Amino acid sequence: AQKITQTQPGMFVQEKEAVTLDCTYDTSDQSYGLFWYKQPSSGEMIFLIYQGSYDEQNATEGRYSLNFQKARKSANLVISASQLGDSAMYFCAMREGLEKSDGGSQGNLIFGKGTKLSVKP
Amino acid sequence: GAGVSQSPSNKVTEKGKDVELRCDPISGHTALYWYRQSLGQGLEFLIYFQGNSAPDKSGLPSDRFSAERTGGSVSTLTIQRTQQEDSAVYLCASSPARGLYGYTFGSGTRLTVV
Numbered sequence: 001a002q003k004i005t006q007t008q009p010g011m012f013v014q015e016k017e018a019v020t021l022d023c024t025y026d027t028s029d030q031s032y033g034l035f036w037y038k039q040p041s042s043g044e045m046i047f048l049i050y051q052g053s054y055d056e057q058n059a060t061e062g063r064y065s066l067n068f069q070k071a072r073k074s075a076n077l078v079i080s081a082s083q084l085g086d087s088a089m090y091f092c093a094m095r096e097g098l099e100k101s102d103g104g105s106q107g108n109l110i111f112g113k114g115t116k117l118s119v120k121p
Numbered sequence: 122g123a124g125v126s127q128s129p130s131n132k133v134t135e136k137g138k139d140v141e142l143r144c145d146p147i148s149g150h151t152a153l154y155w156y157r158q159s160l161g162q163g164l165e166f167l168i169y170f171q172g173n174s175a176p177d178k179s180g181l182p183s184d185r186f187s188a189e190r191t192g193g194s195v196s197t198l199t200i201q202r203t204q205q206e207d208s209a210v211y212l213c214a215s216s217p218a219r220g221l222y223g224y225t226f227g228s229g230t231r232l233t234v235v
Contacts, residue, residue, distance in 0.1 A: 004163075035223060043210065045164075047223025091163055106152045106171055106216060108180065109224070111163040 003027065004092050004112035011117050013082045020067070021077040021115045023092030029053075032096050034075040035109060036066065039089040048090075051075060082119045089114045123147075125227035127213050133233045134203055142198040142230045146215030153196050154214045154224065155188060164212060170196060203234045 005024045013019035025034065036048040051059045051066045059066040067076040079086055093109040126145040134140050146153050155167040166180035170190045181187070185203075190196040200207055210231050214224040 037223075042228075044228055045212065045214070045226035047225075050223060093164075106169075108154060108166040108169045108177065109164070110166065111156075113163040 002112075003110045004094055006092055006112035006115050008115045009113075011115055013079075013117065013119055015084060015119055015121050016081055018078060018080045019082055019117065021079070021090050021092075021117065023075045023077065023112060025073050025075060025092075025094050027073075027094065027096055029096045032094055034066070034068070035093040035095070036064070036075075036077045037091045037093060037111075038086075039091060039114070041088070045091075049077070079117075084119050084121060087117060087119045089116050125213055125215050125225050127211075127227035127230050129230055130228065131231045131233075133235060136205060136234055137202055139199065139201045140203055140232065142200075142211050142232070144196045144198070144213030144215075144227060146194065146196070146213070147217075147225055148194075150215035150217050150225075151193070152216045152224075153190055154216075155196070155198050156212045156214065157209045158212060158229070159209045167198070167211075200232075203232075205234050208232055208234045 003026050007022050032053045034051045038046045038048055049059050049061045049064045049066050051068045058068050063080045065078045067078055091114045092112045095107050095109050097107050128143045151172045153170045156164040157167055158164050168181055168188045169177040185201045188198045210229040212226055212229045214226045216224045
């Protein structure tokens with residue numbers, strides 16, 4: 001079974017609108033971390049946002065927020081006020097194991113297959 | 122350096138040849154990761170180094186793949202007897218021991234096996 005599922009291969013959004021990118025995960029660990037990365041056409045991987053399983057508050061970073069629903073095992077990324085520069089691949093990832101409250105844990109990330117977001121002017 | 126540096130940025134090799142890919146992590150980062158990204162796919166974990174501990178090699182797809190990290194810094198990923206299915210972008214990332222939520226990735230090496 002896939003550990004990280006991103007069901008939307010591609011998404012379109014109008015500039016200045018909000019968009020939600022879906023991510024569900026599968027783990028039996030009680031402690032884990034969830035990440036979102038952006039990959040523009042240049043290929044670099046850009047860290048966007050992190051959510052620890054211990055954290056009951058949804059993470060926010062500027063225009064990015066993570067809608068964390070632990071019981072449903074979902075960690076959707078919400079981008080508000082989309083900009084043309086948001087057009088890119090977006091990857092959800094999970095790190096299993098003991099997650100420290102300062103986010104300072106290590107371990108390999110398990111990535112989903114990604115969602116290609118296209119922002120229309 | 123300021124970021125994670127990978128070399129070469131592009132490599133074309135003939136099937137059956139060996140290749141070496143290099144990763145120079147951010148200075149002071151104790152953890153180093155190798156991932157592979159095939160065209161249009163997500164990232165596949167290959168191997169993880171953490172300080173002086175034995176590396177986690179659980180993601181290496183075959184014994185043709187190996188990696189080492191010398192002096193806790195630079196890492197080399199070696200693919201022996203390359204096959205066409207090895208064609209992908211190989212990404213390296215590093216992180217410090219504590220206090221970082223996300224990992225810093227390099228720009229990758231695009232490997233093409235012909």
